[in-house]
Amino acid sequence: KAGVTQTPRYLIKTRGQQVTLSCSPISGHRSVSWYQQTPGQGLQFLFEYFSETQRNKGNFPGRFSGRQFSNSRSEMNVSTLELGDSALYLCASSLTPELAYTGELFFGEGSRLTVL
Amino acid sequence: ELKVEQNPLFLSMQEGKNYTIYCNYSTTSDRLYWYRQDPGKSLESLFVLLSNGAVKQEGRLMASLDTKARLSTLHITAAVHDLSATYFCAVVVLTASGSRLTFGEGTQLTVNP
Numbered sequence: 001k002a003g004v005t006q007t008p009r010y011l012i013k014t015r016g017q018q019v020t021l022s023c024s025p026i027s028g029h030r031s032v033s034w035y036q037q038t039p040g041q042g043l044q045f046l047f048e049y050f051s052e053t054q055r056n057k058g059n060f061p062g063r064f065s066g067r068q069f070s071n072s073r074s075e076m077n078v079s080t081l082e083l084g085d086s087a088l089y090l091c092a093s094s095l096t097p098e099l100a101y102t103g104e105l106f107f108g109e110g111s112r113l114t115v116l
Numbered sequence: 117e118l119k120v121e122q123n124p125l126f127l128s129m130q131e132g133k134n135y136t137i138y139c140n141y142s143t144t145s146d147r148l149y150w151y152r153q154d155p156g157k158s159l160e161s162l163f164v165l166l167s168n169g170a171v172k173q174e175g176r177l178m179a180s181l182d183t184k185a186r187l188s189t190l191h192i193t194a195a196v197h198d199l200s201a202t203y204f205c206a207v208v209v210l211t212a213s214g215s216r217l218t219f220g221e222g223t224q225l226t227v228n229p
Contacts, residue, residue: 033216043204043219056214090158101147101210103164105217110158 002027004093004108012114018079021111025072025093029106032074034066037088037110046089049074050097078113086115118143120207122220130228132194137223139188139205146183147208149217150190152201159204163190195227 005024013019025032033056034046048056049068066076072093078085091108099105119142129135139148146167151159163172165181165188172179176199178191188205202224206217 035217035219042221043206043217045216045218048214048216050214056211056216058216097215098210101208101215102166103147103149103161105149105161107159107161112156 004091004106006089006091006108006111008111009109010112010114012116013081014116015081015083017081018077019081019113020075020077021089021091021113023074023076023091023093023108025074025091026106029093029095030072031094031097031099032068032072033092033105034074034076035090035092036060037090038084038086043090046076048097055097081115083115086113088112118145118207118209118218120205120218120220122203122205122223124223125221126224126226128226128228129192129195131196134194135192137190137192137203137205137225139190139220141186141188141205141207141218143186143207143209144183145186145207145209146181147210148181148188149206149208150179150188151204151206153204153222154201162203192225195225197227197229200225200227 031050033048045058047066068074088110090110094105148165150162163179168183170181202222206219
């Protein structure tokens with residue numbers, strides 16, 4: 001079966017612009033979480049969505065937002081981009097948040113954002 | 117705030133040698149994952165440890181979990197070059213508001229011929 005699909009895989013933006021990243025979870029999965037990976041801060045939790053509701057949010061400024069649609073696809077948006085937002089953004093899906101807790105969590109290939 | 121610390125952060129070893137990566141965490145949790153990441157790639161799940169005393173082995177890698185000591189280890193036996201990668205441990209926390217992974221800093225492993 002198809003895995004977690006993230007688009008776009010690579011993108012370049014300039015400071016001040018905004019960006020939208022998309023994540024399509026594994027078919028049937030209703031929980032989607034997002035992580036940011038940077039060389040300086042490592043892997044950090046951004047958000048978790050389940051059934052179109054944000055259930056959990058990491059410690060990021062309000063410029064970072066997200067949503068989940070009725071088909072479980074999720075998008076995250078970063079507004080007013082800063083150089084420090086350059087990162088690999090990873091999406092993970094599971095059937096439910098509780099199943100993520102038991103190991104049934106699958107990561108996509110990531111979207112690599114470069115801010116110039 | 118949950119902290120997850122790995123050591124060492126950098127490990128250079130020769131093929132055929134054994135070594136252990138340590139993962140300490142600061143809160144009560146009985147769920148821990150180990151991931152592998154190759155340069156420019158996503159996270160590949162290696163092990164899911166779901167209880168105190170859990171031990172899992174796959175090829176030259178073996179992971180264990182001691183929830184009382186808040187410690188997990190990833191043991192490498194007779195390393196080969198293909199094991200060169202960055203290894204992350206991640207502690208899972210489930211709350212009423214959802215679940216999240218808190219990752220360690222990663223251990224960059226280089227296996228030299």
